[in-house]
Amino acid sequence: MSQENLTLGAIYPDDMWIDYDINCTLDEFRRFLPDEVSMVSVRTHVPMEDSSLAFGIWLAENGDIEAAAARLMRLKPRIFAYYCTTASFVRGVAGDTALKKGVEEATGLPCTTSSSAIVNALHALGVTRVATASPYLEDVNQALNSYLAECDIEVVNSNALHFPQDHGLVPAATIREAAERSDVPGAEAILISCTGQKTADFIADLEQHIGKPVVTSNQATGWQALGMLGVEPRLPGRGALFGIPAGSTPAGRSCLSGA
Numbered sequence: 001m002s003q004e005n006l007t008l009g010a011i012y013p014d015d016m017w018i019d020y021d022i023n024c025t026l027d028e029f030r031r032f033l034p035d036e037v038s039m040v041s042v043r044t045h046v047p048m049e050d051s052s053l054a055f056g057i058w059l060a061e062n063g064d065i066e067a068a069a070a071r072l073m074r075l076k077p078r079i080f081a082y083y084c085t086t087a088s089f090v091r092g093v094a095g096d097t098a099l100k101k102g103v104e105e106a107t108g109l110p111c112t113t114s115s116s117a118i119v120n121a122l123h124a125l126g127v128t129r130v131a132t133a134s135p136y137l138e139d140v141n142q143a144l145n146s147y148l149a150e151c152d153i154e155v156v157n158s159n160a161l162h163f164p165q166d167h168g169l170v171p172a173a174t175i176r177e178a179a180e181r182s183d184v185p186g187a188e189a190i191l192i193s194c195t196g197q198k199t200a201d202f203i204a205d206l207e208q209h210i211g212k213p214v215v216t217s218n219q220a221t222g223w224q225a226l227g228m229l230g231v232e233p234r235l236p237g238r239g240a241l242f243g244i245p246a247g248s249t250p251a252g253r254s255c256l257s258g259a
Helices: 017-032 053-061 064-075 085-089 092-105 114-124 138-150 172-182 203-210 217-229
Strands: 007-015 038-045 079-082 112-113 131-134 153-160 189-192 213-218
Touching: 007 017, 007 064, 007 114, 017 038, 038 064, 053 085, 053 138, 053 153, 053 172, 064 079, 064 092, 064 189, 079 092, 079 114, 079 217, 085 092, 085 114, 085 138, 085 153, 092 112, 092 114, 112 114, 112 217, 114 138, 114 213, 131 138, 131 172, 138 153, 153 172, 172 189, 172 203, 203 213, 213 217
Parallel strands: 007 038, 007 079, 079 112, 131 153, 131 189, 189 213
Antiparallel strands: none
16 A cells, blocks of 8 residues: 555644543544544644533634644644534534634645535435524524535524533434434435534434434534545445545535635
8 A cells, every 4th residue: 555645633622621421522533534544633722611602613713723733733634624513514614614724724735624525415315304403502402504505505403402512522322313303304414513422323323214314513624625635435334425435516506615
């Protein structure tokens, strides 16, 4: 095998604080990457405040993301991914684009975000109507709906759990049950939003149970990163998305948030 650099630089906000919880989250990120892809990571500090819309905007704009990416450069990643859905969608498509551009200008390397990856994943699956599940407060949930609408994706039902803090500590069974309750006949797929959610173990089973694709923040981010690295997303048990090459958006489907 060639010595091509297949290293992903992952940037994520740390609202967990405890090493055990942080390691569980990093393990979840890696579950959507094959063995040949390495991951190096850096976290930004998150104060113990409620995860409101205003707080999400602060996360996006305080400069920590760009500074973290610049520090991670010493480990020589080839691309970057910002693993936080909220901070990348709270300012809409323009804000998501600005976040990616900030990382790219700070490092000289391409960057995707979880929100960009979700949109690209839904487009690749041919999905225009989704039901969503998330731990979000309602103002953040509405911002997600608006972001998706900018990208021609309609949210036909949502089940936001309205947890003010500790999104990275939500049990997998809790978010899966929220996803099942969100499903309605008009939804073409289920979106589980928030990179704190541990979904790798149940995506395939949930797809079989509801009979439609399931897209999650970490799944979509890994899938998008593999496309940027030129690696086929072929991991068993990771859902229908992992049978589709990243970048295979149907003709006529586009969004300014593309990677």
